[in-house]
Amino acid sequence: MKLGIIFGGVSYEHEISIVSAIAMKDVINVQIEYIFLDENRDFYHIPTDTIKSKLFSSSEYKKCQKLLLQKDGFFTQAGFLSKPKKLEADVYLNMMHGGDGEDGVIASLLEFNNLDFIGPRKEACTVSFNKFLTKGYAHSVNVKTIDYKYFTKDDEILIEDFPVIIKPVRLGSSIGVSVVKSKEELEYALDVAFEFDDAIIIEPFVNGIKEYNLAACKIAGEFEFSIIEEPQKAEFLDFDKKYLDFARTSTALKADISKELEEKIKEKFKAIYNTQFEGALIRCDFFVKDDEVYLNEINPVPGSMANYLFSNFDEVIKKLSKSLPKTRKILINYEYVNKIQASKGK
């Protein structure tokens, strides 16, 4: 199997996508073709044997072969005497975190151009990338979330009880997120959040709440679960901490929880995954309080694909690549246009 890994993208998480993608070389045993999307929305074919993060920070990647995404594949550009050449890949893996990757853009581009890919489809992106929409979605599939208030830029924001946690609705990796302990800290935290997005949610900050992460995908109708991990955390994971997480390749430790709680978390995961997330390997982060499970967030393109949560990651990816949802074939006939023409006498 040849796997095309798409990474980079116009996103606040552009850099962590690079680190995340490079980590795949060590955990998937297939031929990888790296496809980088740069800040100008140009695609480049990056040689697998020489890929390293410095290639991007130095702009050296611009010496690599440019690619165009067109029908049925990525193509080199035609030269004066050369025809466009198609990059060979059987299936693609979307590894762009944040914008372009988790917001539905690349899913739309790949679907439009008829390419098979591992990753969240358009709808799955929307309900996970936007934290406000995640709340509504979780409610629809009967999964609890922490109480919240939703504000847009021009709203009057009155908060009485502290501490709270403020989150821009559309950013991952804790970007723009602040824990606010008192009224005095509020204005600055709001400025920070609104710098990244025009809408935010504010939740009560629950100290000492237990957090558990679980990753999975559906393969031929059955869930392939990872272990459940209790992530190491400071007050909350800030960007620097999470960033280092994206390069993780060593296997994590299973959380020490009851069989019963484990099952409860898995049931909630299944409710979230539903049919929306088919084709994707996702990680859900849950809170547990008084034995009640709450969804914190859905990572539809998790850092380093959450490989460290699986003992058989290589196998899972290979099986998933053969169990991707098919696009429904829509037949276009002109029955109604013909009917109208007849009725109008045109």
Add this chain to the structure above:
Amino acid sequence: MKLGIIFGGVSYEHEISIVSAIAMKDVINVQIEYIFLDENRDFYHIPTDTIKSKLFSSSEYKKCQKLLLQKDGFFTQAGFLSKPKKLEADVYLNMMHGGDGEDGVIASLLEFNNLDFIGPRKEACTVSFNKFLTKGYAHSVNVKTIDYKYFTKDDEILIEDFPVIIKPVRLGSSIGVSVVKSKEELEYALDVAFEFDDAIIIEPFVNGIKEYNLAACKIAGEFEFSIIEEPQKAEFLDFDKKYLDFARTSTALKADISKELEEKIKEKFKAIYNTQFEGALIRCDFFVKDDEVYLNEINPVPGSMANYLFSNFDEVIKKLSKSLPKTRKILINYEYVNKIQASKGK
């Protein structure tokens, strides 16, 4: 102003998009460039002076100039001696109903390629195209909807109370929708619905419920509302009836309702529109029962752009085209990659 109208698309509503787009010639007083997306996902430039529905049913459109959507515009293909030429347009109007238009695909393609357009953005598409997600979204913005049950293809479906209305979650224009009056009719109606989608919702069918349609867009922060119409309907609008609606260009009659109810409906519309729908002119269809307003559905690309609900449609479109949401500029620097390189000594 030159307006590029994008229509067609791989969609069960491909044909009605054609009719809808052609209707624009009579109601918008600008230079129009018609861009047709055919069933093979090829774009064609259709001359405005000769456009008619038969061009498409007869496949004659294939003689028109092919276009490629690339960075900053639609381009003709390079010939042996000719360079690609850009189609001039100041702003685009998404007029694809259903798949490709209302599901976020074209929004992603236009955003990716940096084109200004009137139409729903990705998130707005997801929460309106999928009726199940619409329910969750309406709940989040405090708008009531009719009770429902959600089923996917393999679920056991038990219905006790009839009549019910069965809807595939992802289709507009009443495609695949049935009113089921008794248990005996259920199986056939389910087969029909699941032929179009792998998920459905089932609602109680409320006979004689009042229905009201309202269209609007936000221009420079202010809502520009249409009149509220009480649509003519048989038991419910089937595809044929709705289809003819897409060619409507004569102004509709204002519903005879109290000022109070009018305000209530507008408030619900505003809650739905929120910031998600900025850039789009949408039509919301509401039910009213016992003075309570329920959202029935959101049409993010309404038939013939709901021009018949406005007395000043031409002006609204022109003003909206100058009040489109801007994409947030994301600066990519390599701060973290550099930090990691330093810490690893690489």
